[in-house]
Amino acid sequence: MRKALRWFGWTVVCLVGLLAIALLFAFWVWFFSARLLGATHEAAPERLPAVDATQLAEGGRQARILGCYSCHGEGLRGRMMFEAPNVVRVWVPNLVELAARTTDQQLAQGIRQGIGHDGRALYVMPSALYSRLNEAEVAALVAYIRSLPPGGDRLSNLEWGPIGRFALAMGGFPSQRDRMEEFRTRLPFDAGPATAFGRRLVSLQCAGCHAPDLSGDESMPDVFSPGLSIAGAYSRDQFRVLMRTGRPPGGRDLGMMREAALNELRHYTDAEIDQIYDYLQARARRVTDPPPRTSQR
Ligand code: HEC
Ligand code: HEC
Structure with missing residues (x-):
């Protein structure tokens, strides 16, 4: 009887220990991913030249060729793009709604610096690729977005689930800023x-x-x-x-x-x-x- 009690005691101690380790681990994943996602970054100043009517129309054509429409959807008004359960829900922002409350600098840094209007790093938006665009090309895209009729709802950006946060914490989900160097070199x-x-x-x-x-x-x-x-x-x-x-x-x-x-x-x-x-x-x-x-x- 005493022996059985002792075994029972040890089992409880082990289980509590395992639970504590699991909790600590979950806390670490949560803490670390929250720090990554919450970090704000200083963007380099964008000096966008003025855009004429021809360049504006070209901006619209480039928005199709470069895939802005493929992801940001009809009228660039944003949409739910895909969901991997417990990993991430990819909401693509409504660019005309965003443009109404942000500066050209904020839009341009999102496009080619991988830094959203709020200073947060972007992940799915292919800014590392677009870091190859020059000022005139970015200016034409920004002017084109501003020329579109306003409308649609304000959408959230990415929503991370626990597995996605774990991948982030382990470095398995590089941000666009992390990928810039690769596209530059x-x-x-x-x-x-x-x-x-x-x-x-x-x-x-x-x-x-x-x-x-x-x-x-x-x-x-x-x-x-x-x-x-x-x-x-x-x-x-x-x-x-x-x-x-x-x-x-x-x-x-x-x-x-x-x-x-x-x-x-x-x-x-x-x-x-x-x-x-x-x-x-x-x-x-x-x-x-x-x-x-x-x-x-
Ligand atoms: C959205 C992603 C995407 C973009 C953008 C893209 N490709 Fe592809 N491409 C693919 C994928 C994926 C395959 C392989 C498809 C398969 O084999 O099932 C492919 C296959 C190809 C092939 C081989 C087809 C074959 O005979 O098997 C060529 C050539 C090609 N792409 C050229 C291009 C060129 C040129 C561009 C740019 C002008 C381009 N692709 C842009 C995704 C893309
Ligand atoms: C592969 C899909 C995809 C393509 C292509 C794409 N975007 Fe995005 N974009 C996103 C997603 C998703 C976000 C939300 C945040 C993130 O990725 O972390 C975003 C965010 C943005 C932001 C920043 C929003 C903010 O919060 O400040 C801007 C600006 C933007 N996109 C403009 C563009 C333009 C202009 C193009 C075309 C040149 C483009 N996007 C092409 C998916 C895409």
């Missing part, structure tokens, strides 16, 4: 002045999925975007069809690539698509990317 191969314009277009668009230097990337869990030396095998006509419809020569469904083509890439002019093609051909003659990884499905 891993540039697409430079194939010379003749293809500089095409290179600029791909470094601002395709690089968002195909990796900062186009060498291929896991764009989303289990979605692989191949290194773009794969485009070396395309004829000019096949490439035009891919850019306009998202359909490759064999007709395979390319999923995210098809959506990118239909929503974003089709807003390129024919001349731009040819410039992109010329650059990718020149690149493919000099660069061979690692073979594309594929999902296990």
Whole structure:
């Protein structure tokens, strides 16, 4: 009887100890992630030049090509983009509502510095990619957002669940500020002045999925975007069809690539698509990317 009681006592002590450790751990995750999410950052001053009517219209076209509409939705009025239960709920803010209560500086720092209007770091918004935009391009985007009719509701930004907070605390979810350096230093191969314009277009668009230097990337869990030396095998006509419809020569469904083509890439002019093609051909003659990884499905 005494022995049984003693065992019982030890079991209770162990359970209480384990519970205390679990609580301490949960507290640490909560504390650390709250510190990351709550931290405010000082943005560099943005000196945006004035925008004329042509540049304003170009801002609108770029908002489609660069994917602002794909995420921020119809009229850039924001939406619920996706939810991974207990990880994160991605609310994409209503940009016209935001523009009505923020300065050009605040919008511009969100676009290309990864710092929201309130000084908080951005996570899903691809600011690291857009850090490659120049002042005039950002000014045109900001002016374009301001030119849209106001409306829609004020939406929250990201809402983090416990698993998402754990990933944050463990460093598994880098902020856009953490990714800036990568986009600054891993540039697409430079194939010379003749293809500089095409290179600029791909470094601002395709690089968002195909990796900062186009060498291929896991764009989303289990979605692989191949290194773009794969485009070396395309004829000019096949490439035009891919850019306009998202359909490759064999007709395979390319999923995210098809959506990118239909929503974003089709807003390129024919001349731009040819410039992109010329650059990718020149690149493919000099660069061979690692073979594309594929999902296990
Ligand atoms: C992949 C989806 C995606 C794309 C593409 C995207 N955004 Fe965002 N954007 C978001 C999300 C989500 C947020 C909310 C905060 C976060 O990501 O942490 C956001 C936040 C912002 C903010 C900051 C809001 C704040 O709180 O201050 C601005 C400004 C903005 N986006 C403008 C743009 C513009 C302009 C473009 C196109 C050049 C664009 N976004 C493209 C998803 C996207
Ligand atoms: C939103 C993400 C996204 C963007 C933006 C994007 N791609 Fe892709 N792309 C993908 C994915 C994902 C695949 C792989 C699809 C598959 O194999 O199922 C792909 C595949 C490709 C392929 C190979 C198709 C094949 O024959 O297998 C080429 C070429 C390509 N992309 C070119 C481009 C170019 C050029 C741009 C920019 C002008 C671009 N992509 C922009 C996601 C993207």
